[in-house]
Amino acid sequence: MTFREDGPISTSPTIAAPEPRAAAPTGAKRMNIVIVGHVDHGKSTVIGRLLADTHSLPDGKLEAVRANCELNSKPFEYAFLLDALKDEQAQGITIDAARVFFKSQQRPYLILDAPGHIEFLKNMITGASRAEAALLVIDAAEGVQENSRRHGYMVSLLGIRQLAVLVNKMDLVDWDRAVYERIVAEYGAFLDQVGIRPSCFIPASGRGGDNIATRSANAAWYTGPTVLQALDAFHNEPAPVEQPFRMPVQDVYKFTKQGDDRRIVAGTIDSGSVKVGDSVIFYPSGKKNRVKTIEAFNAPAQTRAEAGTAVGFTLHEQIYITRGEVATLEHERRPQVTTRLRVSLFWLGKDPMVKRKEYLLKLGTARVTARVEEVLRVMDASTLDTAEQRNAVQRHDVAECILKLDRAIACDIAEEIPTTSRFVIVDDYEIRGGGIVREALTDRQATVRDRVLLRNYKWEPSIIPPERRAEKMNQKAALILITGEHEHDRKGVAKALEGKLFEDGKVVYFMGIGNVLYGVDADIERSKENRLEHMRRLGEIANLMLDAGIILVVAAAELNQDDLEVIKTSVQPDWIETIWAGDTVTTDLAYDLQLPGGAVPEAVDRLKAHLQDKGVIFRPW
Numbered sequence: 001m002t003f004r005e006d007g008p009i010s011t012s013p014t015i016a017a018p019e020p021r022a023a024a025p026t027g028a029k030r031m032n033i034v035i036v037g038h039v040d041h042g043k044s045t046v047i048g049r050l051l052a053d054t055h056s057l058p059d060g061k062l063e064a065v066r067a068n069c070e071l072n073s074k075p076f077e078y079a080f081l082l083d084a085l086k087d088e089q090a091q092g093i094t095i096d097a098a099r100v101f102f103k104s105q106q107r108p109y110l111i112l113d114a115p116g117h118i119e120f121l122k123n124m125i126t127g128a129s130r131a132e133a134a135l136l137v138i139d140a141a142e143g144v145q146e147n148s149r150r151h152g153y154m155v156s157l158l159g160i161r162q163l164a165v166l167v168n169k170m171d172l173v174d175w176d177r178a179v180y181e182r183i184v185a186e187y188g189a190f191l192d193q194v195g196i197r198p199s200c201f202i203p204a205s206g207r208g209g210d211n212i213a214t215r216s217a218n219a220a221w222y223t224g225p226t227v228l229q230a231l232d233a234f235h236n237e238p239a240p241v242e243q244p245f246r247m248p249v250q251d252v253y254k255f256t257k258q259g260d261d262r263r264i265v266a267g268t269i270d271s272g273s274v275k276v277g278d279s280v281i282f283y284p285s286g287k288k289n290r291v292k293t294i295e296a297f298n299a300p301a302q303t304r305a306e307a308g309t310a311v312g313f314t315l316h317e318q319i320y321i322t323r324g325e326v327a328t329l330e331h332e333r334r335p336q337v338t339t340r341l342r343v344s345l346f347w348l349g350k351d352p353m354v355k356r357k358e359y360l361l362k363l364g365t366a367r368v369t370a371r372v373e374e375v376l377r378v379m380d381a382s383t384l385d386t387a388e389q390r391n392a393v394q395r396h397d398v399a400e401c402i403l404k405l406d407r408a409i410a411c412d413i414a415e416e417i418p419t420t421s422r423f424v425i426v427d428d429y430e431i432r433g434g435g436i437v438r439e440a441l442t443d444r445q446a447t448v449r450d451r452v453l454l455r456n457y458k459w460e461p462s463i464i465p466p467e468r469r470a471e472k473m474n475q476k477a478a479l480i481l482i483t484g485e486h487e488h489d490r491k492g493v494a495k496a497l498e499g500k501l502f503e504d505g506k507v508v509y510f511m512g513i514g515n516v517l518y519g520v521d522a523d524i525e526r527s528k529e530n531r532l533e534h535m536r537r538l539g540e541i542a543n544l545m546l547d548a549g550i551i552l553v554v555a556a557a558e559l560n561q562d563d564l565e566v567i568k569t570s571v572q573p574d575w576i577e578t579i580w581a582g583d584t585v586t587t588d589l590a591y592d593l594q595l596p597g598g599a600v601p602e603a604v605d606r607l608k609a610h611l612q613d614k615g616v617i618f619r620p621w
């Protein structure tokens with residue numbers, strides 16, 4: 001059993017240093033630091049120096065690299081040490097983000113030297129390698145550059161609160177204090193704007209080793225810490241155990257032993273803690289249950305688990321939940337559940353982020369289709385100039401946007417629980433941007449959702465789990481919504497499909513919209529204002545039938561996306577198949593299959609094949 005399906009995004013080799021001579025106390029917790037800054041400002045040189053000066057290099061490495069430089073008559077660079085270590089470890093693997101380990105006398109460190117910010121962003125947001133603190137390098141001679149600001153902003157947006165600024169290459173400006181002070185003033189003001197207070201600014205020279213691991217006589221006027229002291233002064237961030245419990249569901253596993261129908265709900269706890277006996281609620285569905293056992297990976301069962309650990313737990317009753325839901329505790333603050341989010345994001349894609357286009361949003365273990373509803377503000381991250389109301393977000397821009405998702409997700413607000421507020425945006429299989437949720441906005445289905453959450457909370461689960469029912473009935477429950485233009489014979493197709501599936505031995509039921517309108521809906525008028533309530537009731541009926549394991553075929557004229565979203569709020573979205581019948585699509589419905597006008601038998605064959613593709617019914621071969 002694997003608890004984590006998503007491995008780290010980067011396959012970077014690890015640069016491991018041997019036991020340093022000045023060993024950190026055993027048991028000291030490692031600190032992860034990211035080093036950022038404008039190109040060529042000296043990041044790799046500073047790391048090389050730190051490795052050399054803390055005696056963290058393999059024996060003879062420094063000498064070997066020096067000798068090699070001499071042989072090729074090129075000047076020695078401390079940055080070459082990293083390359084040499086990489087060559088040793090990589091054996092042909094392309095390197096995107098180096099991970100360098102070293103130890104101070106106080107503790108071990110992992111330094112992430114991200115050559116591009118995409119890797120840094122990916123790793124930070126996916127949690128593949130989270131940095132607790134950042135070291136930002138500015139070249140004293142070149143001064144504050146575009147990426148000095150951009151990276152400072154990203155550090156702030158990613159919620160890294162600890163930062164030290166290294167004013168490097170002071171040798172190039174003859175250790176002129178005025179130059180240093182100017183940079184401190186300029187960059188300090190910038191950081192203030194983005195809400196970060198650096199722990200210190202350090203005048204240094206990576207090349208000369210001044211103020212890196214040892215204090216330099218070149219800057220007698222400077223009384224602050226060296227880089228190594230600044231790193232040692234950072235605090236290890238405790239795992240957010242005190243916050244509300246959040247565990248994005250990675251997967252639901254089934255025991256395979258005979259007669260054992262327990263399931264393990266597995267994931268990594270992002271925040272808070274959980275105990276056996278706790279009442280958990282899964283969002284966005286709102287389904288509730290109690291924790292029966294907590295199973296740890298490769299360890300004996302335990303009674304409690306907390307943030308930072310990968311666990312699985314079993315529940316008292318079998319409820320249907322899937323990857324993408326977030327497990328929470330009933331007595332703690334509930335997460336946000338909505339389809340509309342106000343977010344801050346930065347965009348790294350070559351093509352701008354535009355309205356109307358479909359993107360994939362990944363938050364926790366949830367993946368949903370997202371569109372930009374509105375670009376509220378765009379900010380040039382390097383200058384912090386803002387522009388209101390634009391239509392697109394260009395590469396390297398930071399923007400505040402409203403995103404519309406095609407189904408509800410559970411998340412948190414960045415100020416409250418940062419981990420479950422972070423997301424990335426994927427386009428064409430690549431991460432193009434990322435950000436944090438600032439606010440959960442209401443959507444049209446909000447009132448319906450509240451009722452559904454209460455309904456699921458009160459739901460009395462059957463002792464028969466849905467998959468047992470599916471096995472027995474040899475079909476997966478599904479709602480097949482056949483809609484289309486008024487003229488089109490939707491009803492004919494729907495009834496013919498019912499007939500065909502029935503003959504095949506399926507438990508299937510055709511329901512015309514009139515059956516609902518004049519029955520369950522008899523107390524409400526057929527007005528525009530009541531459309532939402534009509535859809536809600538249709539959804540509730542469908543939900544019951546699906547819970548009974550039935551394939552429900554519904555025919556209705558000209559359903560639109562709004563209608564579908566209401567129905568999706570009441571019915572498990574991945575149990576719905578939407579079919580548009582007819583050559584012209586007259587509404588904004590995002591359908592799963594279009595059936596062009598034509599003979600009914602052909603339409604039914606296509607539908608049947610579609611249901612086989614979707615696994616609703618079995619395809620023998």
Ligand SMILES: Nc1nc2c(ncn2[C@@H]2O[C@H](COP(=O)(O)OP(=O)(O)OP(=O)(O)O)[C@@H](O)[C@H]2O)c(=O)[nH]1
Pocket residue numbers: 037038039040041042043044045046077079115168169170171172204205206207208
């Ligand atoms: N004079 C002087 N040069 C330095 C110092 N630190 C770095 N350099 C030089 O600046 C150049 C760039 O240094 P790197 O360490 O490769 O810079 P980087 O920030 O890692 O660059 P990228 O990874 O390409 O963004 C090299 O030629 C270094 O020798 C310094 O303190 N003084």
Ligand SMILES: [Mg+2]
Pocket residue numbers: 043044045079
């Ligand atoms: Mg470098």
